[in-house]
Amino acid sequence: MQNSSRLALYHYWVAFAVFLPAVVLGAWQMLIRSPLPAPLDDPDAYYASVTLHGTAMAYVVTTFFAMGFGYAVTATSLGRPVRGVAAAWICFVICLIGTLMAVAAVLAGHASVLYTFYPPLLASSWYYGGAFLLIGGSMIWVVLMIYNMTSWKRDNPGRPVPLAMFAITATAILWAWAASGVIVELVGILLPRSLGLTTEIDAGLARTLFSVTLHAIVYFWLMPAYIAFYTLLPQAAGGRLYSDTMGRLTFIMFIIFSVPVGMHHLFADPEHGAGMKFLQSFLTFFVALPTLLTVFSICASLEIAGRARGGRGLLGWIPALPWGEPMVLATGLSLVMLGLGGFGGLINMGYAMNSMIHNTSWVTAHFHMIFGGAVVIMYFAIAYEMWPRITGKPLQSKALARWQLWLWFAGMMIASIPWHITGLMGQPRRVAVFDYSDPFVARMGPLVIISVIGGAILLVSAILLIVILVRSQLGERRLEAPLRYALAVNPPKTVPAALNGFALWNAILLVLMVFAYGYPIGQFFILKSKVPAYEVSGPTNSVGGVDGP
Amino acid sequence: MVALLVVVSTVLGFGVLSRYQQNGPTLDLWNAICRGLGLSADTAPAKEPVPALRTPTRIAWTSNTLDQIAAGDAQRGAFIAMNCVACHGQGGVSTSTLIPTLAGMDPAVIYKQLDDYRSGKRLWGVMGAIGKVVSAQDSADVAAYFAVQSHGLPPLRGYRLPESGRSLREPDPAKRLVYAGDPQRGIPPCSACHGPGGYKLGAPALQGQHADYIERQLVAFAQGIRQNDIFEQMRMIAKQLTPDEMHAVAAFYGARGGAPSAAGVAVR
Numbered sequence: 001m002q003n004s005s006r007l008a009l010y011h012y013w014v015a016f017a018v019f020l021p022a023v024v025l026g027a028w029q030m031l032i033r034s035p036l037p038a039p040l041d042d043p044d045a046y047y048a049s050v051t052l053h054g055t056a057m058a059y060v061v062t063t064f065f066a067m068g069f070g071y072a073v074t075a076t077s078l079g080r081p082v083r084g085v086a087a088a089w090i091c092f093v094i095c096l097i098g099t100l101m102a103v104a105a106v107l108a109g110h111a112s113v114l115y116t117f118y119p120p121l122l123a124s125s126w127y128y129g130g131a132f133l134l135i136g137g138s139m140i141w142v143v144l145m146i147y148n149m150t151s152w153k154r155d156n157p158g159r160p161v162p163l164a165m166f167a168i169t170a171t172a173i174l175w176a177w178a179a180s181g182v183i184v185e186l187v188g189i190l191l192p193r194s195l196g197l198t199t200e201i202d203a204g205l206a207r208t209l210f211s212v213t214l215h216a217i218v219y220f221w222l223m224p225a226y227i228a229f230y231t232l233l234p235q236a237a238g239g240r241l242y243s244d245t246m247g248r249l250t251f252i253m254f255i256i257f258s259v260p261v262g263m264h265h266l267f268a269d270p271e272h273g274a275g276m277k278f279l280q281s282f283l284t285f286f287v288a289l290p291t292l293l294t295v296f297s298i299c300a301s302l303e304i305a306g307r308a309r310g311g312r313g314l315l316g317w318i319p320a321l322p323w324g325e326p327m328v329l330a331t332g333l334s335l336v337m338l339g340l341g342g343f344g345g346l347i348n349m350g351y352a353m354n355s356m357i358h359n360t361s362w363v364t365a366h367f368h369m370i371f372g373g374a375v376v377i378m379y380f381a382i383a384y385e386m387w388p389r390i391t392g393k394p395l396q397s398k399a400l401a402r403w404q405l406w407l408w409f410a411g412m413m414i415a416s417i418p419w420h421i422t423g424l425m426g427q428p429r430r431v432a433v434f435d436y437s438d439p440f441v442a443r444m445g446p447l448v449i450i451s452v453i454g455g456a457i458l459l460v461s462a463i464l465l466i467v468i469l470v471r472s473q474l475g476e477r478r479l480e481a482p483l484r485y486a487l488a489v490n491p492p493k494t495v496p497a498a499l500n501g502f503a504l505w506n507a508i509l510l511v512l513m514v515f516a517y518g519y520p521i522g523q524f525f526i527l528k529s530k531v532p533a534y535e536v537s538g539p540t541n542s543v544g545g546v547d548g549p
Numbered sequence: 550m551v552a553l554l555v556v557v558s559t560v561l562g563f564g565v566l567s568r569y570q571q572n573g574p575t576l577d578l579w580n581a582i583c584r585g586l587g588l589s590a591d592t593a594p595a596k597e598p599v600p601a602l603r604t605p606t607r608i609a610w611t612s613n614t615l616d617q618i619a620a621g622d623a624q625r626g627a628f629i630a631m632n633c634v635a636c637h638g639q640g641g642v643s644t645s646t647l648i649p650t651l652a653g654m655d656p657a658v659i660y661k662q663l664d665d666y667r668s669g670k671r672l673w674g675v676m677g678a679i680g681k682v683v684s685a686q687d688s689a690d691v692a693a694y695f696a697v698q699s700h701g702l703p704p705l706r707g708y709r710l711p712e713s714g715r716s717l718r719e720p721d722p723a724k725r726l727v728y729a730g731d732p733q734r735g736i737p738p739c740s741a742c743h744g745p746g747g748y749k750l751g752a753p754a755l756q757g758q759h760a761d762y763i764e765r766q767l768v769a770f771a772q773g774i775r776q777n778d779i780f781e782q783m784r785m786i787a788k789q790l791t792p793d794e795m796h797a798v799a800a801f802y803g804a805r806g807g808a809p810s811a812a813g814v815a816v817r
Contacts, residue, residue, distance in 0.1 A: 040713050041716035519586065534750075
């Protein structure tokens with residue numbers, strides 16, 4: 001097996017090995033929140049579980065998946081082995097150690113602060129250290145992606161970087177920008193306090209820094225799915241990509257629009273003025289642009305494929321598409337969830353409408369629909385597409401894969417639609433047990449039970465995923481056609497320098513970041529807003545380590 | 550287009566949104582911009598009769614307070630503590646069920662209570678007099694001494710193994726109140742601040758404390774005799790507890806701790 005393939009495979013396996021237990025936790029969390037009896041109804045276990053579920057899904061699964069996908073794309077799209085394989089393995093080990101540290105701290109009960117940290121809650125330094133190693137370690141991957149792209153450009157002067165490589169480098173750059181917030185928060189605020197080097201925490205500053213990460217990270221999760229939309233789907237559907245330039249523009253827009261807008265996660269936070277929030281609300285509208293562009297070009301690409309397969313009439317191309325292909329099926333299901341979740345997102349970003357749903361179950365349901373649904377289903381499809389290419393062992397049964405995708409879609413819809421509704425009814429998020437004997441809460445009971453059923457279906461689907469992948473891995477080796485990326489209708493001969501690199505866009509983003517975050521972060525150097533921390537890791541939240549003898 | 554939207558949203562956000570307040574006077578432009586940035590220019594209070602300020606305690610959990618407590622000298626505290634043993638027992642292990650055990654108590658708690666006695670925020674004859682003769686430094690020292698004494702309150706454990714029945718589904722009312730509270734009455738779980746598991750600054754850990762003492766304090770909070778809880782949370786909670794619930798919760802903590810006289814629960 002080629003070294004870059006092994007690299008990708010190991011990353012995928014870590015991602016999916018973490019994914020399954022995290023889904024189990026999620027299903028249990030659904031149960032304990034519901035009126036149904038749950039094994040282990042202990043709120044503390046719930047918060048530890050939410051922390052583990054969130055940390056696993058938001059940081060571990062996604063980062064490992066994106067890194068593995070990045071290596072696979074680099075090797076296949078550039079048509080040469082990944083450069084810097086040794087550094088890539090070091091990166092893998094660092095990220096794995098970080099993951100184990102964080103997981104150990106949560107399991108030991110010293111880190112129930114949820115994956116968004118919520119200072120002045122304070123967890124064990126093992127948790128923050130683990131998160132830092134995982135996120136900081138992945139910066140090696142960022143550098144490797146940029147290095148691979150620039151060295152290819154040097155070796156092939158004047159030729160456009162393949163769209164897949166361009167997009168994965170955009171993902172890496174986006175991740176670097178996104179992670180800057182949480183890394184500064186960890187290194188500057190949380191780690192020093194948890195190690196006892198400082199005595200107080202500036203919760204407002206920490207939350208503002210985290211907001212830099214909090215929205216862009218969503219697009220980091222989303223990017224592999226979008227790369228599949230642009231470069232894998234048209235090929236799988238038997239057609240061509242509608243426009244290569246539009247793809248490049250989309251990924252550039254993701255970089256410059258998704259990072260400076262994270263402050264809309266702070267609409268209910270007191271440390272920022274209303275004017276600044278309102279301004280950010282407007283800026284946030286821009287992130288809809290690349291998604292709308294994508295929906296247009298993907299539908300156009302699918303139409304090209306459908307018509308090439310003999311579809312006629314206004315909508316006749318839709319049934320003509322090869323829906324039996326996991327990639328095509330997953331895209332269809334993903335677009336449905338992206339549509340529903342996207343409209344929910346418009347409500348979240350509206351300054352006034354946000355106050356209706358802020359901190360309710362609506363928000364949790366929204367990001368499950370978008371990330372757990374639209375994005376993760378594409379991760380599955382990517383795995384089904386790439387696994388045979390990497391291992392040389394084809395999927396045992398495409399029918400089983402289709403079942404798995406349909407179940408995931410159905411489970412996510414059944415879980416998250418009632419979840420949205422209970423949010424509108426006023427159910428708060430991040431609450432372990434509800435008093436269903438209270439008439440206000442009781443009317444949410446049936447809806448929550450429906451969500452539990454959805455959660456169970458998701459669990460079945462997740463188990464099925466692992467079964468499919470393991471069966472493929474254990475199966476016999478057969479020759480597979482190498483991975484082919486979709487050709488554009490008009491394949492680019494040359495592209496302008498601005499669409500073949502990122503220097504200009506990084507500069508523009510820097511200006512935007514200073515504009516968007518300069519004052520909100522700067523104000524904390526004037527405000528005296530530090531407070532003592534609340535340690536969740538131990539009883540001694542007051543004065544240095546007095547434990548009973 | 551980006552620039553246009555920025556201009557429009559800036560004008561709306563800073564010029565209009567901040568300017569016209571639903572329940573307040575319309576601000577001039579400068580003050581509206583300041584408000585939009587989070588700098589409130591209109592800090593003057595409304596002209597209303599202001600009731601006299603009554604604070605339940607003089608202690609605020611600032612860094613200064615915490616530093617003062619952390620600077621407590623246990624050796625010097627041992628000397629001061631010789632005055633306490635007559636009632637609070639040798640080494641702070643009380644043998645009387647109505648007098649709290651101090652051994653192993655968080656120093657911030659002891660420090661705060663001593664200051665409350667000193668300032669008359671907590672009233673209890675003899676302790677008021679003692680509070681007035683010990684300085685802030687003495688309080689910190691004696692708190693540091695008692696905090697490290699053994700055989701009193703059990704060592705605090707922030708984390709405990711998950712266990713079923715720590716939710717609203719628990720049939721035992723004491724356990725339910727301790728771990729899940731009663732949302733319909735606005736009662737948070739005792740354990741969120743007093744352990745086991747959760748501990749908040751200034752709230753004493755109750756495991757192993759004398760049940761009679763705990764029950765008496767709950768009654769005192771309920772009747773408003775004791776008023777030194779910073780945000781009135783103990784008065785709010787205790788007022789809503791029935792006498793049976795107070796007794797059950799106190800017994801839960803007293804019996805659970807394994808402290809010397811934890812058996813002396815029943816008599817009421």
